[in-house]
Amino acid sequence: SQQGEEDPQALSIQEGENATMNCSYKTSINNLQWYRQNSGRGLVHLILIRSNEREKHSGRLRVTLDTSKKSSSLLITASRAADTASYFCATVEETSGSRLTFGEGTQLTVNP
Amino acid sequence: GAVVSQHPSWVICKSGTSVKIECRSLDFQATTMFWYRQFPKQSLMLMATSNEGSKATYEQGVEKDKFLINHASLTLSTLTVTSAHPEDSSFYICSGEKTGAYNEQFFGPGTRLTVL
Numbered sequence: 310s311q312q313g314e315e316d317p318q319a320l321s322i323q324e325g326e327n328a329t330m331n332c333s334y335k336t337s338i339n340n341l342q343w344y345r346q347n348s349g350r351g352l353v354h355l356i357l358i359r360s361n362e363r364e365k366h367s368g369r370l371r372v373t374l375d376t377s378k379k380s381s382s383l384l385i386t387a388s389r390a391a392d393t394a395s396y397f398c399a400t401v402e403e404t405s406g407s408r409l410t411f412g413e414g415t416q417l418t419v420n421p
Numbered sequence: 422g423a424v425v426s427q428h429p430s431w432v433i434c435k436s437g438t439s440v441k442i443e444c445r446s447l448d449f450q451a452t453t454m455f456w457y458r459q460f461p462k463q464s465l466m467l468m469a470t471s472n473e474g475s476k477a478t479y480e481q482g483v484e485k486d487k488f489l490i491n492h493a494s495l496t497l498s499t500l501t502v503t504s505a506h507p508e509d510s511s512f513y514i515c516s517g518e519k520t521g522a523y524n525e526q527f528f529g530p531g532t533r534l535t536v537l
Binding site: 344349353354357397406409410412 | 466
């Protein structure tokens with residue numbers, strides 16, 4: 310079952326703007342991961358943040374994690390048209406080994 | 422890197438037939454592989470966890486006799502959709518787990534199944 314909820318479900322912005330997506334979850338986690346999926350394709354791993362980390366950066370990506378609120382956010386700065394994709398958060402629960410539970414996803418459209 | 426391939430990338434079949442999808446880890450050994458199903462504009466739903474040399478573990482609501490999983494080697498897992506029906510039409514994605522600090526999953530490109 311899906312434990313993650315993401316908002317917004319869809320986001321449309323102009324090139325150069327920042328995009329922020331949020332993810333909430335329900336259980337205690339070991340880590341949280343963000344993935345990107347282009348239409349009809351497989352998933353690309355973007356970033357992993359451990360439960361004892363609060364913020365992580367990778368290029369134009371910034372991820373935050375608030376375990377007290379059971380939420381995470383993904384910020385994409387200076388967006389490009391090529392960033393258009395669906396973005397999913399996925400959690401690894403403390404008791405589930407490496408099993409991933411995916412959120413509902415956010416469809417990001419970056420208009421040129 | 423860690424690359425996972427799937428074959429075929431798409432398949433169209435008639436109702437009642439069986440379809441086999443292969444998932445291969447190309448440059449690492451995957452003791453564990455996962456099979457997901459994704460309906461249009463929806464998220465990935467885990468169907469089953471495939472372990473090399475043992476029976477797969479199916480998620481609640483997934484029929485093990487309909488979705489046969491065989492993990493015959495450390496680099497290959499297969500999913501067979503038996504007696505496929507139109508409602509089985511979906512995007513099937515596998516992942517291979519690479520052991521390490523986080524046992525990261527690497528995803529295949531997916532297989533689009535259309536059952537007529």
